[in-house]
Amino acid sequence: MEQSGPASSASEAQAAEALRAGKLVILPTETVYGLAADAGNAEAVAAIFEAKGRPRFNPLISHVPDAAEAETIAIFDARARALAEVFWPGPLTIVAPVRDRDRVCDLARAGLDSVAVRVPGHARARAVIAAAGCPVVAPSANRSGRPSPTTFADAVEETGFAVQAAVDGGPCPVGVESTVVSVLDGRVALLRPGSVTREEIEAVVGPLESGGEGHRSPGRLTVHYAPDAPxxxxxxxxxxxxxxxxxxxxxxxxxxxxxxxxxxxxxxxxxxxxxxxxxxxxxxxxxxxxxxxxxxxxxxxxxxxxxxxxxx
CATH class of the missing domain: 3.40.50.11030 (Threonylcarbamoyl-AMP synthase, C-terminal domain)
Known part of the structure; x- marks a missing residue:
């Protein structure tokens, strides 16, 4: 990568400008810090994979500022809307059929006909995304397989070399990645557990299907989130x-x-x-x-x- 690491925390406007220019940004969320790019810019998304060493088949989550924007890139049924109403902004990702394949490129979706989308609970993240005017993919800002960063310093240490701007949002209050639920073909399934629990989801949409299609969710590799020591x-x-x-x-x-x-x-x-x-x-x-x-x-x-x- 030719970019150098950030010297200090950037403003929301500076981060949004970098995203629009096809550059990478370290973005705070309530779950973990993310390494962010314009979801529709395949070259920028490829730069995330390069910086993280992340396998291309692993789909990324598209972050948007609100539920209305989510429905411009994903097709929601009544249950998806109910989940969004209860849990957004917050640490729940909804996997649904893709609506706009240009705004979330094939590489970001790992070539799937579905898209993973969420509205982050961190106000600075939503401000950056709204100012950028595009869905923003933001997998955790660590090198692939490493523990996810929950502080600004850890995020910069991991992938700061690859970004043009980094936004300091303080320590992440949740500390684990978002829960991922698929709402596809009339079925609702838990693909990845997170801080929004199975019980909380079932209180909104009823019993969850077992199994699901785990390949539609990020973070489903056999060895993941691993420190150096066994x-x-x-x-x-x-x-x-x-x-x-x-x-x-x-x-x-x-x-x-x-x-x-x-x-x-x-x-x-x-x-x-x-x-x-x-x-x-x-x-x-x-x-x-x-x-x-x-x-x-x-x-x-x-x-x-x-x-x-x-x-x-």
Whole structure:
């Protein structure tokens, strides 16, 4: 890449100008920091893949400023609209049939006839996207397979070399990527768990279909979200030399705990940060305490299984 890293945080207007010019931008969201580009600009989208080392078959999420704009690029039925009304702006991605193939290019959709779309809950992200005047793809601003950045400094460290502008939105309050739900052919299926839980979704649209078409969602690789050190999960007793990421009172060193009080939201916010800190500390192996699988725990365990090399 010929671009150099940003010296400081950019304004919304500067970031929008960079996106319109076909450049990459580091964009804050409530989930994780994203590496953003104009969704309709295939060369800009290719630059994301180059910077991340991301496989071309993995589709990207198109971010828009509001639900009305979402329906200019995706075909929503009544259930998709109901989900948008309840959860947007926020960390829910809806996969629906694509309406406008020019504004979200084939590369961004991985050649599929569907598009993944969401309205981010971060006000600065929505301001940048609205000013840019185009759907914006923004996969996590890490190199592929690495933990997703939840702070501005981590995002710049990972992919700042590839961007023209970077927007500092503070620490990401959610800390894991968005929940992904497909609404296709009369079926609603959970493709990727996240902070919007299965139970919350089912309260709006009824029982979710099992299975689904996971290839339509980002983040479905077997090994994903992984630190440098090997990860072992559901560990009750760490082995000699393992750094324990504990969960709950009295479990391991509280400085490395995902949540000393056993709070799932705190654990989600800390997960990628602890992975990064373990890398910086030179950990040779990482052990993670069992995490309850209910509610937000489903999303945390999905990320942990991928970090450990299991298909989720």
């Amino acid at each position: 990860v072992r999960i559901e560990v009750l007793e760490p082995r000699e030399g393992e750094l324990l990421l504990g969960f709950g009172p009295g479990i391991g060193d509280p400085r490395w705990s995902l949540s000393p009080t056993g709070d799932l939201r705190e654990a989600a916010a800390n997960l990628f940060r602890r992975f990064r800190e373990a890398d910086r500390a030179g950990a040779s192996a990482i052990a993670v305490s069992p995490i309850p699988d209910a509610g937000l725990g489903e999303a945390i365990n999905d990320r942990l299984r991928r970090a450990a090399g299991f298909v989720g």
